[in-house]
Amino acid sequence: MRRISFLVILSTFVSFAQSEDEAMLKKIYDFSLTDSKCYSWLDDLSNKIGHRLSGSTGAAKGVLYTKAELEALGLDRVFLQDVMVPMWVRGKKETGLIIDGETKSIVQVCALGGSVATDKSGLLAEVIEVKSIDELKSLGEDKVKGKIVFYNRPMEPTNIEAFTSYGRCVDQRFYGAMEASKLGAVGTIVRSMNLRLDDFPHTGAQSYGDLPKEKYIPTAAISTNGAELLSKKLKINPKLQFLLRMYCQTFDDVLSHNVIGEIKGSEHPEKIMIVGGHLDSWDLADGSQDDGAGCVQGMAVLETFKKLNYKPKNTIRVVLFMNEENGGRGGKKYEELSKQNNENHIFALESDSGGFTPRGFSFECDENNYSKVLSWKSLFEPYLIHSFVKGHTGSDINPLTSKKMVKVGLKPDSQRYFDYHHAANDTFDGVNKRELELGAATMTSIIYLFDKYGID
């Protein structure tokens, strides 16, 4: 009898908590879909400021703008962290030309981040097409020397998550130039990381690794349509030539900043939960999806708590990291300062997969905390949030190494992401207001739950 009463009381308590959480999530989603500023913040970042490549005036303006907007929210603390970032500048629009006897075909190319330029007259050479770095190595120096290496392995269309296909292709872009240079290549062209056929070249990070500077070779992305054309023409005439002209330059590192705002925890101010994205973007467009969306969603989490008058138990911090795209310096600096200041991070959530309809989260955490998340699944069902998986969470929060912490990545629908990623069409009009807001609400909701129930 006593046991039954206890169970009744327990189940009453559980269902009360459940309905309190249901009500809170409803408030969060309602606020996000009606009153959040996140879409107008993104409008400003994209259309008033524009691209925010590390070291650019756009990046500097982005720092000032987001700091001012966070201050206007009336947070407990808004501050900047100094971070030295690389400064790479594209210069004039690049030229790519297939020269096949008398026939010249223009193709869309762009320098990869950190690449060296070509000579002013351009780089003219024969082309050797490969599908992978392994294939390149198997060809050996004889067949590669003096040529432009053309990496043309497409993203696999059959993976349901587009990020899986990206992960299986991006080695061509990141290591391609370094590996080709070791075999005497004079340049590389990499098929854009894009699942569709179009005319946008997609830039992105690449690394020369430990190569001495004199071995750095120009490396460019080519649009998927350009890659298809080049490959077709090479089958007919393997001796055709490619002319590449690029004007990029690397300058000395410059001072930039992570932007941080926080609400102090009411019970455990020393326990820190962070949320955010990266404020820098590539330079070909506004970076609305990558990662303006993640920044304004992170800001919206704190906005929502303030406007709903919710006092978190733990300190909630939005961090807008600088330099994710070509160096990751902001994330590393954040971790370095966190160690210096003996800060106790218990939770980190990054949104860096675009502002599309949210589908769920990825988690890096222990089984206890993961079970806790799974017990919240039904709370998310009304919002069509259904995917709770283990996996990579975010580049900027990756350096945080506290063992007891929970790391989370927002998982939006991934099908359209690589249509825009690092390309000239990553502009504001590609982001749907509701999809962005739903993402912000989803992030706020999981932070509310972890703040309330704690990290195991």
Added chain:
Amino acid sequence: MRRISFLVILSTFVSFAQSEDEAMLKKIYDFSLTDSKCYSWLDDLSNKIGHRLSGSTGAAKGVLYTKAELEALGLDRVFLQDVMVPMWVRGKKETGLIIDGETKSIVQVCALGGSVATDKSGLLAEVIEVKSIDELKSLGEDKVKGKIVFYNRPMEPTNIEAFTSYGRCVDQRFYGAMEASKLGAVGTIVRSMNLRLDDFPHTGAQSYGDLPKEKYIPTAAISTNGAELLSKKLKINPKLQFLLRMYCQTFDDVLSHNVIGEIKGSEHPEKIMIVGGHLDSWDLADGSQDDGAGCVQGMAVLETFKKLNYKPKNTIRVVLFMNEENGGRGGKKYEELSKQNNENHIFALESDSGGFTPRGFSFECDENNYSKVLSWKSLFEPYLIHSFVKGHTGSDINPLTSKKMVKVGLKPDSQRYFDYHHAANDTFDGVNKRELELGAATMTSIIYLFDKYGID
């Protein structure tokens, strides 16, 4: 002991069936994401043929094109069903003008389907704004007579499914003119069924009901930006006037067709499972989302079975219905002929919610069949198909009334749908190839499962 062996055999059998189904779904998704023609069919329908409003040359071309493409698939039977459809023609682009003293502001308007035209000089009248038909009725004839009624209830942003918000707003568009006319109004303007603020007016069906023809009044949609402006100006000057010019005309009904292709069932040829969408569209754009997408996805189901050499047990039929938008005549004719021919329909699936990333299905069926569906949930998990709910399935399959049948609606992500619905921007570039293909694969998969395991 015997019991254990039996369980072992049973569980081996179940897991064999499960893995066979897993393998088949993988084949279906792989085929759809690599080799299906559905995206190029949509390209042709949208870019070579264009809009397909009932009675238009586009609709006639759409019939011939899809019939020819179905024939090229080598189906067992491809045929047309005659159906008489209304023919309403918009004529020249409409004009909407707010006349506020000396200030004239152009706003974007378009006639609603079936509306009568204004006089050549246009309709000029004062405007009365209401949020609902109920509010209109409460105002009474005195306040409405001689005026243009402006219905301005926005779609609610807080519903997660955009279709819920549509359902709660669309009475203004469908019945608005009829109800206003009863109270002596001279015209109506309806806020576009659109969740965002933009300059596209969204057309759609409306009905004068049983009104005598002399009581028909011109009715137009106004863009959401236009509605906001008009509402603001009315607050300042309730006496402002609105000038509406529309040139639309209704002609006699004309002959058109449903387009049908089928694969005969290997075991139960008399049992018919249908899949499809509607071939007609509104006239302001190509109708790529509404419902070119559903048509080519339906065609892709049969394409996939043929190309994978899967022989369905039941007869699988794709039906491209004519005249869903302004009459629903195709769906009614299909049901009428089905009764005449004593056909036995056991299943119908409609895709008419856009070509966006599929999230799941809605069902109209009994509990037995619904339980069956739920037992297949895990098969769909790898494809991120998670929503299996009861609810409205499709307008074209609605007339089918066999009690023992299962009706299904494809549920794609709904957030962007009303950005395009019935508006001039419902064009091919709004459809993502992968999202369209994933929808086709999802439809093919559930038909494969119901074909294999039968309808209870």
